[in-house]
Amino acid sequence: MAVIPTLVRKDIANFLRNRAAVSLTFVVPIVLIYIFGWVFGLNQKDTGPTGIRLAVVNASPNPAAQKLVDALRAEKAFRVVTTFDNPDRTTRPLTEADLRPLIRDGRFRFAVVIPADVVRTDDIGLHLQILSDPRNDIEAQTVNGLLQKAIFSNVPELLGQSLQARAKQFLGDGRFNQFNRGIANSVATAFGGDPAQIQRTIESGSLGLDRITRPAKPADPTLRRLDNAPAAAPTPGTPAAAKPVPATAADFFSRLVKIDQEQVVGKNVQSPAATRLVGGWAIMFLLFAVSGGAAAFFDEENAGVFQRILSAPVSRAQLLWSRFLYGVLLGLVQLLTMFLAGHLMYGIDVFGHLGNLIAVSVFAAAACSSFGMLIAALAPNATAASGLSTLLVMVMSATGGAWFPMSFMPEFMQTIGKFTLVYWSMEGFQQVLWAERSFVELLPILGILAGITLAVMTVAIWRLNKKSIFA
Amino acid sequence: MLSLRSVTKRYGALTALDGVSLDIARGEFFGLLGPNGAGKSTLMSLAAGLRPPDAGVLTLDGVAVTPSDPATRTALGLVPQSLALYDELSALQNLQVFGRLYGLHGGVLRERIDEALAAVGLTDRRRDQVKTYSGGMKRRLNLVAALLHRPKLLLCDEPTVGIDPQSRNAIFDYLEARNRAGLTIIYSTHYMEEATRLCSRIAIIDHGRIHALGTLDELLTRLPFEEEIGFPAIPATAALAAELGAQGTLTTLDGRHRFEPRADFPLSAFYARTEAHGLAPRLFTAARPTLEAVFLHLTGRNLRE
Numbered sequence: 194m195a196v197i198p199t200l201v202r203k204d205i206a207n208f209l210r211n212r213a214a215v216s217l218t219f220v221v222p223i224v225l226i227y228i229f230g231w232v233f234g235l236n237q238k239d240t241g242p243t244g245i246r247l248a249v250v251n252a253s254p255n256p257a258a259q260k261l262v263d264a265l266r267a268e269k270a271f272r273v274v275t276t277f278d279n280p281d282r283t284t285r286p287l288t289e290a291d292l293r294p295l296i297r298d299g300r301f302r303f304a305v306v307i308p309a310d311v312v313r314t315d316d317i318g319l320h321l322q323i324l325s326d327p328r329n330d331i332e333a334q335t336v337n338g339l340l341q342k343a344i345f346s347n348v349p350e351l352l353g354q355s356l357q358a359r360a361k362q363f364l365g366d367g368r369f370n371q372f373n374r375g376i377a378n379s380v381a382t383a384f385g386g387d388p389a390q391i392q393r394t395i396e397s398g399s400l401g402l403d404r405i406t407r408p409a410k411p412a413d414p415t416l417r418r419l420d421n422a423p424a425a426a427p428t429p430g431t432p433a434a435a436k437p438v439p440a441t442a443a444d445f446f447s448r449l450v451k452i453d454q455e456q457v458v459g460k461n462v463q464s465p466a467a468t469r470l471v472g473g474w475a476i477m478f479l480l481f482a483v484s485g486g487a488a489a490f491f492d493e494e495n496a497g498v499f500q501r502i503l504s505a506p507v508s509r510a511q512l513l514w515s516r517f518l519y520g521v522l523l524g525l526v527q528l529l530t531m532f533l534a535g536h537l538m539y540g541i542d543v544f545g546h547l548g549n550l551i552a553v554s555v556f557a558a559a560a561c562s563s564f565g566m567l568i569a570a571l572a573p574n575a576t577a578a579s580g581l582s583t584l585l586v587m588v589m590s591a592t593g594g595a596w597f598p599m600s601f602m603p604e605f606m607q608t609i610g611k612f613t614l615v616y617w618s619m620e621g622f623q624q625v626l627w628a629e630r631s632f633v634e635l636l637p638i639l640g641i642l643a644g645i646t647l648a649v650m651t652v653a654i655w656r657l658n659k660k661s662i663f664a
Numbered sequence: 665m666l667s668l669r670s671v672t673k674r675y676g677a678l679t680a681l682d683g684v685s686l687d688i689a690r691g692e693f694f695g696l697l698g699p700n701g702a703g704k705s706t707l708m709s710l711a712a713g714l715r716p717p718d719a720g721v722l723t724l725d726g727v728a729v730t731p732s733d734p735a736t737r738t739a740l741g742l743v744p745q746s747l748a749l750y751d752e753l754s755a756l757q758n759l760q761v762f763g764r765l766y767g768l769h770g771g772v773l774r775e776r777i778d779e780a781l782a783a784v785g786l787t788d789r790r791r792d793q794v795k796t797y798s799g800g801m802k803r804r805l806n807l808v809a810a811l812l813h814r815p816k817l818l819l820c821d822e823p824t825v826g827i828d829p830q831s832r833n834a835i836f837d838y839l840e841a842r843n844r845a846g847l848t849i850i851y852s853t854h855y856m857e858e859a860t861r862l863c864s865r866i867a868i869i870d871h872g873r874i875h876a877l878g879t880l881d882e883l884l885t886r887l888p889f890e891e892e893i894g895f896p897a898i899p900a901t902a903a904l905a906a907e908l909g910a911q912g913t914l915t916t917l918d919g920r921h922r923f924e925p926r927a928d929f930p931l932s933a934f935y936a937r938t939e940a941h942g943l944a945p946r947l948f949t950a951a952r953p954t955l956e957a958v959f960l961h962l963t964g965r966n967l968r969e
C-alpha cells in the first residue's frame with residue numbers, strides 16, 4: 194500500500210497551501226541572498242561608479258600603450274576623452290599641456306598621461322602620470338584602483354617590458370642577451386620549441402603575463418589553478434615557456450600593483466563567497482522551515498490527525514519516516530532553487546556540476562530534515578520548538594560558516610562549527626561548486642552528512658515515541 | 665463484535681481505565697456516557713489500536729486489537745474527539761488522503777468521497793480550505809472521513825462538541841441511518857440527551873470504571889424513585905426544602921430544586937407536605953427521571969461538573 198507516498202504528498206500539498214511557509218522557505222532566502230550579495234558586492238555587474246570623465250594623452254608609440262588606452266575605454270567606470278574641442282567646433286588630439294587648465298576649469302577631475310618613455314630603464318614599473326583634482330577622496334581612490342586594474346589586467350606586456358628593460362640595464366646589453374638566450378634554450382630543451390622564437394617572446398616582455406587575467410591572492414591554491422586554466426589559451430610561439438611563470442609573476446605583480454580585488458570580474462563568478470552566501474542562507478532557512486514544520490506537525494494540536502492516521506493501517510514508523518522523507522524532498526527542492534537563484538544572480542556554475550550538487554543537496558537536506566525531527570521530538574510544543582530551533586539554527590549557522598568564513602572566528606568556535614551539519618553542508622557545496630571535486634572525492638563529506646542524519650534520527654525517533662500524542 | 669476483558673490503562677500514576685469489561689454486539693448503537701476525564705477517549709484509543717492496554721485484552725471479531733498489527737484496523741473507523749483534519753487542505757483533499765491510507769484509489773475513492781460529501785451536505789464547499797469552515801462543517805467532515813473505507817465498527821468520540829443544533833441533528837440523522845444499514849457504532853458523550861436519543865445500550869463510565877450498563881429503561885430501574893420533582897428555590901419553598909433533605913436527594917441548580925424521593929416516600933406523602941406548607945400545586949413539576957439522575961445516583965457526581 195502506498196502509505197508513505199500518500200503521506201508525503203499530503204505534506205507537500207499542505208505546505209504549498211501555507212503561504213507563510215512557502216515564502217519563508219523560498220522567497221525570503223532569495224531576497225536575503227540578493228540583498229547580502231549586493232552588500233558584499235557580489236553582483237558587480239551593476240555596482241561601482243560609471244561615466245567618470247577621464248582625459249587620456251598617449252604620447253608613446255609603444256603598441257602596448259595603445260592597448261592600455263583601449264582598456265581604459267572598455268572600463269565602464271570611465272568616459273575616456275582624447276580630443277580637444279576647438280572653439281570653431283573642430284577637434285584635435287589632447288596634449289599634456291591642455292590638461293592642467295582643463296582640470297582647473299573643472300572639465301575633468303582625472304587625467305592620465307602615457308609619456309613617450311612609458312617603459313623606462315631606470316626603474317621597475319611603468320612611468321605613468323596621473324593628474325587629478327581629488328575633490329572627493331573616495332572617488333580619487335576608486336579611480337586610482339581602477340586605473341591600476343586596467344593596467345594590470347589588460348596590458349601586462351608593459352610591465353614585462355619594464356622588467357626586461359630594467360634587467361638589461363642591470364646586466365648590460367651583452368650579458369642580458371646571453372641571459373635571455375640561456376633561458377630560452379633551457380626552456381626549449383625542457384619543453385620543446387624554437388629557442389630563437391622563445392627568446393624573442395621573452396624580450397618582447399610577454400613573459401606569459403598576458404595570461405594573468407585575474408589578480409590572485411598568491412596563497413590561495415584554487416585561484417592559482419584558475420589562473421592556469423585552459424580558458425586563457427596559450428599564445429602561439431610561447432609553447433611552454435609561459436607555463437611555470439604566471440604564478441610567480443602573479444606573486445610578484447600583486448606586490449607591485451596594489452589591487453584590492455579578490456574575485457573574478459564578469460559573469461562567471463564561481464565565487465566561494467557567492468557559494469557561501471547562497472548555501473548558507475539556504476541551509477539556514479531550510480533548517481527553520483523543517484524544524485518549524487516538524488514541530489507544528491507533532492504538536493498536540495494535531496493529536497486528532499495522528500489518531501486518525503494511526504487508526505488506519507499505518508504504522509508509526511511509516512508516519513515518522515514519511516515526515517522525514519518529506520523534509521528531504523522539500524530541502525532538495527529548496528536548495529536547488531536557491532542555487533538556481535545563485536546561478537542567475539551571481540553566475541554560480543550550477544549546471545556544470547548538477548549531479549554532484551544534487552548529491553550533496555540530498556544529503557544536506559536529509560541532515561536538515563533529521564534536525565527538524567529532533568527539534569519536534571525535544572520541544573514540548575510548537576512555540577518552544579520555535580525558540581529552541583531559532584537558537585540552535587543561529588548557533589549552527591554562525592559556527593558552521595553559513596554567515597562568514599570559519600577562519601573569521603576564534604578557534605574554539607571553529608571547533609564547535611565542525612560538529613554542525615551546517616559546516617558539512619557548506620563544505621559539500623564549496624567542494625562541488627568551487628573546488629569542482631568529483632563524486633568519489635565527495636564521498637567522505639556525504640558519509641559524514643549521512644552519519645549525522647542517522648545519529649540525529651535515532652535520537653529523534655526514540656524521543657518522538659515518548660511524545661504524549663503517541664503515549 | 666468488540667469485546668474488552670478486564671482492560672486497564674495507566675498514564676503514569678493515573679489509572680485511566682480500571683479493569684473494564686464490555687461486549688458490544690454487531691449492529692448495536694452503543695453509548696459511553698461519562699463526564700470529562702472519565703476514560704472515554706482512552707477506551708476509544710485502545711479499541712482503535714492506537715495504544716496497547718497495560719492489562720487485559722481487546723478483541724475485534726476474535727482477533728486481538730494491538731498497535732503492532734495495522735491490518736486489523738481496516739475493519740474499524742475512528743472519529744477522534746479533537747478535529748482530525750488538515751486545515752490548509754480542502755475537504756476533497758482531506759478525504760483523498762484518508763481514503764488512500766486505506767488503500768482506496770481511482771474511481772472507487774472518487775465515488776466514496778462524492779457520496780460522503782453529499783451525505784453531510786459539503787459537496788458545494790468541497791474545494792474550500794477546511795479552515796474556512798464553520799465548527800459544524802468541520803465536525804461533519806471529521807465524521808465522514810472515518811467512514812470512507814466502510815468499516816464494520818465506528819468509534820465516535822464526542823463527535824458533536826462545540827457544534828450548532830443543525831449540524832448536530834445532521835450528524836445524528838446520518839449516524840442513525842448508517843446504524844440501520846448495519847454499522848456498529850460506539851458513541852461516547854457527556855450529554856445524556858445524546859445517549860438517550862441515539863443509543864440502544866448505554867454504559868455509564870466514571871474514573872475509568874463502568875458503573876452501569878444497559879438500555880435506558882434498564883438504567884432507570886436502578887433509581888429508587890419513579891419521578892423526580894422540580895420546584896423553584898424561593899423563600900416560600902425554603903421550609904419545605906429543608907424537610908425534604910431527609911426523604912430523598914435534594915439538589916439545587918440554576919435557582920431550582922430537584923427532589924428525588926426515597927423509595928419509601930410516596931408521591932402522596934410529598935403532596936401532603938406541600939399542602940401543609942400552603943404551596944400551590946402549580947409550583948411543582950413531576951417528570952420521568954433522566955440519565956442525569958441515574959449518573960448522580962450511581963456516582964454521587966453531576967455529569968457536567
Ligand SMILES: Nc1ncnc2c1ncn2[C@@H]1O[C@H](COP(=O)(O)OP(=O)(O)O)[C@@H](O)[C@H]1O
Binds near residue numbers: 661662680699702703
Ligand atoms: N496521554 C495522556 N497522558 C496522561 N494522562 C492522560 C492522557 N490522556 C488522558 N489522560 C488522563 O486520563 C484520564 C482519562 O482521560 P480521557 O480518556 O481523555 O477521558 P475522557 O475522554 O472521558 O474525557 C484523564 O484524567 C486524563 O487527564
Ligand SMILES: [Mg+2]
Binds near residue numbers: 701705706745821822
Ligand atoms: Mg475524551
